[in-house]
Amino acid sequence: MENKPIARKLRLLSQLMELHEGNPFKIKSIANAAFKVDKLPYPVSGKSLAELEKIDGIGKSTAAKVTELMKTGTMAELQDLLDQTPAGVVEMMGIKGIGPKKVATIWRELGIENQGELYYACNENRLVEAKGFGLKTQDEIHKVLEFNMASHGKFLFAQVEAEANKLIDQLKGIFPEGLIDCAGEFRRYCEIISKLIIVVGSRDQEIAFSTLSQSDLLADIKAEANHVTGKLENGLNVEIVCVEKRFFFQELFVQTGDDEHVKAILQRAADTIDQPTSEELIYTKAGMEFIRPELREGTTWLEKAERNTLPTLISYHDLKGTLHNHSTWSDGINTVEEMALYCRDELKLEYLGMCDHSKSAFYAKGLSIERVLQQQEEIDHLNKKLNDFQIFKGIESDILYDGSLDYPDEILQRFDFIVASVHSILKMDEEKATSRLIKAIENPHTTILGHPTGRLLLSRKGYPIDYKKVIDACAANKVIIEINANPLRLDLDWRWHQYALEKGVWLSINPDAHRKEGFLDMHYGLLVARKGGLYKERCLNALSLQEITAVFNQKKVNN
Ligand SMILES: [Zn+2]
Ligand SMILES: [Zn+2]
DSSP: OOHHHHHHHHHHHHHHHHHTTOOHHHHHHHHHHHHHHHHOSSOOTTOOHHHHHHSTTTOHHHHHHHHHHHHHSSOHHHHHHHHTSOHHHHHHTTSTTOOHHHHHHHHHHHOOOSHHHHHHHHHTTOGGGSTTOOHHHHHHHHHHHHHHHHHTTOEEHHHHHHHHHHHHHHHHHHOTTSEEEEOHHHHTTOSEESEEEEEEEESOHHHHHHHHHTSSSSEEEEEETTEEEEEOTTOOEEEEEEEEGGGHHHHHHHHHSOHHHHHHHHHHSOSOOOSOSSHHHHHHHTTSOOOOGGGOSTTTTHHHHHTTOOOOOOOGGGOOEEEEEOOTTTTOSSOHHHHHHIIIIISOOSEEEEEEEBTTOGGGTOBOHHHHHHHHHHHHHHHHHSTTOEEEEEEEEEOOTTSOOSSOHHHHTTSSEEEEEOOSOOOOOHHHHHHHHHHHHHSTTOOEEOSTTOOBTTTBOOOOOOHHHHHHHHHHHTOEEEEEOSTTTOBSOGGGHHHHHHTTOOEEEEOOBSSGGGGGGHHHHHHHHHHHTOOGGGBGGGSOHHHHHHHHHHHHHHO
């Protein structure tokens, strides 16, 4: 038995003892032992009782428990407490932000025995009255529960991409003559994927179906009608739809767009579409130009498609440089020179914007004024050395709690451009967050608003903002909004790209790279930018070196 599962069981024992109001000293000593075992640099398994007792922080009675656990796989005391506790209550102790004491109150005073009931109770405002709770705690628990529920079985696009391509290749190996493509959320470049849908068109639907039903491509394979479902090793749900080749494009269309989109198009295609030989034909019949898969969300683009005015979406080759990146000067892994050479030689870009953290970001080795000046000297030196390439002197300035930037004006003036981002005190209501951002946007030194909500997909919701007010302020102050390309962020959310573009705001696809390989995240930023409808004429880093130099200089003159 490894140390981790032993530590986990000890921790659970201490929590259950606390839940059942056991002896506080005993609870503390077992919790300490759990911590200790977890951190030991060697395995405890195989150690004799005498040896265990000698380990600092474990003690006699816990050593006996560990021995029992290693011999029998459990501990009588733990089993006894588990028997007295509903499984849902044990589960609630794993919810972030509520310890055994609060769970005891929820269980004993409110009679709540699982997460579902707890969620319901929050909606009914029942927690507010209980001892040790208040509106704030209730709101926090509510949020965590909502989040747990939402993230169940969901994956980031980037976590799915390689697996999806591998599966497509395997299917092409099985059906070399077949028509095979991804559909659903993945084909629409959704930032979160809950199911991977693949359409397989083959000469004989029945044979394809039975071949797949009996294959070991997926775990937990289930076959029903013409759908084969199962899971990938990482737990991702997969659905393979088998059709005859002649129905392939019709099925691919139906499986790709969201329900609203598919319904709206089919309604417009007056007569039924019989075995279309391409998806383009379906849109032609509906009286509009072809809508690319990533835009097939609801009816957003229908009007434009009918008038033949869909944007030409930005492509990877349009990107000429990369802004907002970190080096060893703050929390990056590579030096400025290494980052620059990678951009020039591997990615064939024309420029790199360095934006290390500012002085308040002490946890990320934020730059003091003195170090800012040193870095700028290094960049001047490198720029003399590098041919046909430019490093811009930027900074990722923290937006402080009052909305101000992190350096005095005379230092801010020295940068070519400034990305302003919030990194600390993320707990804010919408009003506070919005006014904090707007204050920073109104600062004449701010060039780009960085990751506008601070969200981390599937793990942190981000502070709430009034999107319209923030975007309007960017329009009024000519501040560019970042599409942070880190697959965990993808912030500004694509649902707001159109509003920003309509208001005249420019967007910038920024990898926020902390190492060379981080630049490759621009791929994910590009996909969501396309999903948002971005075109190259409004993307800051699609500007050539000459053009972007002019933009930065203009901003300086205005200040
Ligand atoms: Zn940041
Ligand atoms: Zn950053």
